[in-house]
Amino acid sequence: MKKEIHCPLHYAMNLIGTKWKPLILFHLLDGELRSGMLQKKIPGISNKMFTQTVRELEKDGLLSRKVYPVVPPKVEYKLSDRGRSLETILRSLDQWGLHDCEK
Amino acid sequence: MKKEIHCPLHYAMNLIGTKWKPLILFHLLDGELRSGMLQKKIPGISNKMFTQTVRELEKDGLLSRKVYPVVPPKVEYKLSDRGRSLETILRSLDQWGLHDCEK
DNA sequence: TAACTATACTACTTTTTAGTAAGTTATTGC
DNA sequence: GCAATAACTTACTAAAAAGTAGTATAGTTA
Numbered sequence: 001m002k003k004e005i006h007c008p009l010h011y012a013m014n015l016i017g018t019k020w021k022p023l024i025l026f027h028l029l030d031g032e033l034r035s036g037m038l039q040k041k042i043p044g045i046s047n048k049m050f051t052q053t054v055r056e057l058e059k060d061g062l063l064s065r066k067v068y069p070v071v072p073p074k075v076e077y078k079l080s081d082r083g084r085s086l087e088t089i090l091r092s093l094d095q096w097g098l099h100d101c102e103k
Numbered sequence: 104m105k106k107e108i109h110c111p112l113h114y115a116m117n118l119i120g121t122k123w124k125p126l127i128l129f130h131l132l133d134g135e136l137r138s139g140m141l142q143k144k145i146p147g148i149s150n151k152m153f154t155q156t157v158r159e160l161e162k163d164g165l166l167s168r169k170v171y172p173v174v175p176p177k178v179e180y181k182l183s184d185r186g187r188s189l190e191t192i193l194r195s196l197d198q199w200g201l202h203d204c205e206k
Numbered sequence: 207t208a209a210c211t212a213t214a215c216t217a218c219t220t221t222t223t224a225g226t227a228a229g230t231t232a233t234t235g236c
Numbered sequence: 237g238c239a240a241t242a243a244c245t246t247a248c249t250a251a252a253a254a255g256t257a258g259t260a261t262a263g264t265t266a
Contacts, residue, residue, distance in 0.1 A: 006145070006146045007197070008204060009126060011203070013122060013125055017125065019120060022116055023110075048226085048244095048245085049225080067243095071232040071233045071234090072233075072234090072242040073231080073232095073242045075242080075243060085199065085203070089195050089196055092191065093116070094110070094111045094115070096192060097111030097116075097118075100185065122253085149255055149256080150256095151216095170213095174211080174262045175211040175212040175263080176211090176213040176214075178212080178213060178214090
């Protein structure tokens with residue numbers, strides 16, 4: 001079964017339809033964060049998945065990664081314009097979860 | 104690493120954050136559909152994944168499943184109120200994908 | 207009586223995703 | 237000269253998701 005995109009929603013889900021991507025984008029809505037801080041905001045994510053996921057988001061142009069050549073390392077992440085364009089959706093999903101889980 | 108819910112968005116993604124769930128819900132926005140029709144609207148999904156996914160959505164109360172005791176079988180799916188409450192988000196995601204993929 | 211129908215289920219395999227634990231780096235502070 | 241630091245990276249394993257192919261059903265139509 002081939003991996004083809006059949007509609008815009010399908011396309012969107014291919015970009016952000018995973019367990020962690022929306023969480024990471026969501027926590028960057030309020031501004032850029034250092035790697036460690038961002039990761040702390042997402043309890044339950046493993047170190048490996050965190051790195052892997054931000055790298056994919058970077059590859060897809062949803063966030064940017066700024067590396068400072070210092071030791072110990074310093075890396076900052078922030079949303080790109082493309083990533084920021086998801087703000088309404090991410091906040092809506094969060095709101096939806098908030099109301100829904102009360103039931 | 105335990106599977107715990109840490110924020111509303113995380114909760115929401117646990118319910119609909121998979122490859123096929125949003126697609127299925129999306130295609131039910133315009134009204135109930137027979138199983139075969141719904142499946143045809145989602146090219147690329149295998150028969151097994153279709154059945155499995157609608158069953159999970161039913162279990163989570165996002166859609167309802169009506170079985171007519173006839174031969175050959177007739178099964179209809181439609182959104183529950185809970186599922187319908189995702190309408191804005193699903194349409195937004197679709198729109199986002201539409202605009203984004205043009206770039 | 208044999209094929210066809212729409213839907214689902216099952217066993218099995220492959221692919222993808224995720225988790226664990228260890229190692230790397232170059233400078234600072236003791 | 238040794239530990240601590242932040243952010244990976246890698247090798248390995250485990251678990252989850254997805255795909256393939258085959259089976260069941262019981263009426264209708266050829």
